[in-house]
Amino acid sequence: MRASSKLQIFSLTIVMCMILVNGAQVSFAQDARTFASRGTVELGGNVSFSSMTMVPSDYSGGTISMLSIAPFVGYFPADGFEIGFNPFEITHSSMGGSSTTQIMIFVAPSYNFKTQGIAYPFIEALLGYTSESESEPESYSYDASGFSWGGRAGVKLAVVDRVLLNIGIQYVQITENPSGASSRNGYDEFSISGGFTVWF
Helix, strand or coil: CCHHHHHHHHHHHHHHHHHHHHHHHHHHHHHHCCCCCCCCEEEEEEEEEEEEECCCCCHHHCEEEEEEEEEEEEEEEECCEEEEEEEEEEEEEEECCEEEEEEEEEEEEEEECCCCCCEEEEEEEEEEEEEEEEEECCCEEEEEEEEEEEEEEEEEEEEECCEEEEEEEEEEEEECEECCCCCCCEEEEEEEEEEEEEEC
């Protein structure tokens, strides 16, 4: 094969590769911009485990273990507007002979701002129900529940095809009233969170 023919084949191969790469980039960019469109479904959540050792080590049983599971599902009935649902966020902690289980169920309507890039800023309301039960040695138990609400704001980044990195700031008023309570019991929670969701 002559050198000129080899050069032509090499050049054609380079051009074809460039077209394929450019086409893939354009396809990804167009696909990424379809997020937050009507009919989109978003799925995600997070799982975390932590273990804390008290100081001194013999204080309150020495170690606190905490497991948290928080799934999420969302649907866009219109462009930008999402109805989200945290079907159950479960946090279980144990310390010595006592254990506490908290269940949170939230409806999370939000608005996602569509942009020309990979970033989608969002604002989200949180409306739901919280229940907590605690058990300790000697058959002691404690149950509390109530309406909880708050909000979240942040940004969703299309890091790879159909995968979003979610970064947000959240404030929630948690209500956990025991039976017969005449005033609110619970706590106000401020948090910064990160996680991943997929969409289709």
